[in-house]
Amino acid sequence: MPWRRRPSGRAAAAGAGSRPVAEVLLSLQGLSKRFGATLALDHLDLAVAAGEFLTLLGGSGSGKSTLLRVIAGFEAADSGKILLEGRDLAPLPPHARPLNMMFQSYALFPHLSVADNVSYGLKRDGVAKPERARRVEQALAMVGLEGFGGRSPQKLSGGQRQRVALARALVKRPRLLLLDEPLGALDANLRERTGFELRALQRETGAAFIMVTHDQQEALALADRVAVLEGGRLVQLGPPRAVYDQPATRFVAGFLGGANVLEGMPDGQGGFDCPGLGVTLRPAVAIPADCRACALRPERIAHLAHADRPNSFDGIVEDVAFRGDDSLLLVRASGGALLRVGHAEEDGPPPERGSRIALGWEAAALVPLHS
Known part of the structure; x- marks a missing residue:
């Protein structure tokens, strides 16, 4: 699978550039979420285009992972709307939402083979066995794991398990994929390589990706747009170079690139x-x-x-x-x-x-x- 070296320092700030405005796939309107006295999301508005790679960046407690979990349905918003292609997702449980989420821990079933892990969602959806096998084979080939279907996840490296989790997320062909620190468990060299493979996959599938990361260079290098969160609010949104070169607030200036x-x-x-x-x-x-x-x-x-x-x-x-x-x-x-x-x-x-x-x-x- 093609990949390229992530530029370092100033070159990384150039990012992946921006793309022409496309149709709005996901619209978040006035989204709020409290955990006791803590306001995790504060009337947040955000629109994500079809086929866009958006990264959520912010410090610990900024609300980025909470936002991902609210979109996925693992947390219920206190107020606001989550519209996917105009459809309100709020009444739907996580498994009924037409999107997929990839967790930082990968959450693979240790007692199932790689192929069975990847096909799990298709099986739950009632997809016929021959079609499941065909799509699993395609998904594994897409992430460079041809011939790994019969192996146990326990016998794979960290990078290979990450690819299995990604194949499982992509096999259902979602228009929107949520990724919570998907590269966090990888060492630096593998993280760089896998990050750009992830970007190539996003382009190939045409799905919109929303990725949470704490790695600033990663966010700048991979994203079409970067959303910077502070205290549950969206404080700046734009193409990587624009956000880097023209920070709007003290927080963005100090947090992004120092x-x-x-x-x-x-x-x-x-x-x-x-x-x-x-x-x-x-x-x-x-x-x-x-x-x-x-x-x-x-x-x-x-x-x-x-x-x-x-x-x-x-x-x-x-x-x-x-x-x-x-x-x-x-x-x-x-x-x-x-x-x-x-x-x-x-x-x-x-x-x-x-x-x-x-x-x-x-x-x-x-x-x-x-x-």
Whole structure:
């Protein structure tokens, strides 16, 4: 099965790109869910297009797994609508909903063979045995497990069990597949490879995928769109590059890619006073009067000979961390702000701890944050 290496660092932020607007397959309207005093979903609205790969990204407790379970029917929403092709799913139990869900644990039956695991749903639906066998064979071939039908799941590797679970989810040919951390149990190399195989499968089947992940690079690299959740609310939704390059809030800026959040306020003359850096910043866009912070990605900061131009300052390197394809510098500005700064390997050895350096960036690198 074809796969490709996931790009790292800045290249990963390009993601899978966006696709033309298609018909709405799933519409979530005003979805709310409480667990006691905890509001897990807060009047959430979301539309998913047919054939779209959407990733749900957020911190622990953001509501992403709860949202998946509510769509699947394993949790009942307190209010709101779940419409699949215009049909309200709320009255339907999980097994009657025309979608499938793949769990992080894979949930394979250890006493059944691989083929019987994959065919379980078809058998429950009353599909005739010859048709079941044909579709199981097709599903196993799709995930690269031809000839594995007679084996026990206990004798498979973690990656192979993941493929069996995926084949079982796809064999019923759902238009919507829900995936809860499907790659979480795999090691890094296998996770990368399987992630792109998963993307290729999604394109091949034409099904819409909604995937929960805590891996930011994974979310950016695989998705058509990324939905960022915080406190049960959808705080930003868009193509991976747009969400990465133009974060809407402090949370998105800090959570996704670790952008620097520079506190300050507009100076009334097109600039942004930033006491933490000890300078007035000059963004490329107009700063709203109520803006109190701007985002600046570490990789957008350049090393300068002198801090003598707009959007530049001198700082002291407090720490250096090697990350493989680059190094991360922690630089303290005169105003007290601590900035994360990327240093590419092709630029030579990184500066040493305690050294003074001049840094700057293009005006377009500064992104005003709404909240």
